[in-house]
Amino acid sequence: MDVVNHLEGRLLFAVPKKGRLNAATLNLLEGADIQFRRENRLDIALVKNLPIALIFLPAADIPTFVGQGRVDLGITGWDQVQEHEAAVRATTPGGGCDMVMDLGFGGCKLQVQVPEKGRFAATRDLIGTTIGTSFVHLAADHFAKLEAAADGDPNAESATANTRQLRTKLIELSGSVEAACALGVAEGIVDLVESGETMRAAGLKAIDTVVESTAVLIKSNKPSNPEMVELIASRIRGVITAQRYVLCQYNIQRSSLSDAAKITPGKRAPTVTSLDEDGWVAVSSMVEKKKIALVMDDLAKVGASDILVLDLHNTR
């Protein structure tokens, strides 16, 4: 089938075609029951059960397609959204992308890195040197602020590369940025760090953070079908919430219910049902997954018993 001729009337949704955000994004689409089959080598896939087409793009290009309104929705890193905004700020304030929600995965930091045993201790020491990065616009804005501060500019915090002539030289690299220092291409780099393994393996250390990032859902500020955007956003929100929470169930004496309810207040309020035993109630309540062990300890202390923790598949 010639999918390109079947896009009419469909909401276009850009997703990372490879890399760090690809697998988690595909999981999210599955959880939101967005069903598709991607033909070999084709970057467009029609969704079978909704009037949507998925467009598989490099994460770095997704803010451009969304910002120009060529696609309606996209999933990419917040770092990429910020880089796009820094690139087009002079012509398109806001970049044309609206943030819909933080998706929680793909956490990393865009950091200034220098050789571990080198002469640079702070980012300002790098002013006037050469910096290698794939994030040239964010790095340029970061150094514009530093240079403005070093020059005693009272408005240094709002300085950008559009408003200043930079003394620091930025070299655009498309990957393996960590190699730049060892090979003498740059004195420092600005690149992503998650575990820090790649940085340490290259003999580098981080001395400053430019942006903290996670994957985000963004939408065009002129979507073709706002109702469909809202439907997809609410399905994705349901899956993300389900991933973040568990359902905690327990039995407790009614006299201790108010103490237990303080520990498990739920999203709105805990659900309380009577048990077939005088003076006892059963409680169920959503609890943040990362807090559940402490919550169980606290519930046991106030007399809860038969505490069960259940995974959630979806919420709305």
Ligand SMILES: Nc1ncnc2c1ncn2[C@@H]1O[C@H](COP(=O)(O)OP(=O)(O)OP(=O)(O)O)[C@@H](O)[C@H]1O
């Ligand atoms: N180590 C990491 N841990 C978590 N998230 C990361 C990491 N590296 C990158 N990301 C996130 O994933 C996004 C895409 O990066 P990734 O390196 O996977 O891109 P890519 O599309 O494969 O491009 P490239 O070919 O340049 O590597 C980044 O913008 C960032 O938001």
Ligand SMILES: O=P(O)(O)OC[C@H]1O[C@H](OP(=O)(O)OP(=O)(O)O)[C@H](O)[C@@H]1O
């Ligand atoms: O702190 P860590 O957990 O080691 O992760 C950081 C690395 O991950 C990303 O690169 P990726 O492996 O995606 O490849 P790339 O260099 O080709 O972009 C990033 O550019 C770093 O190099």
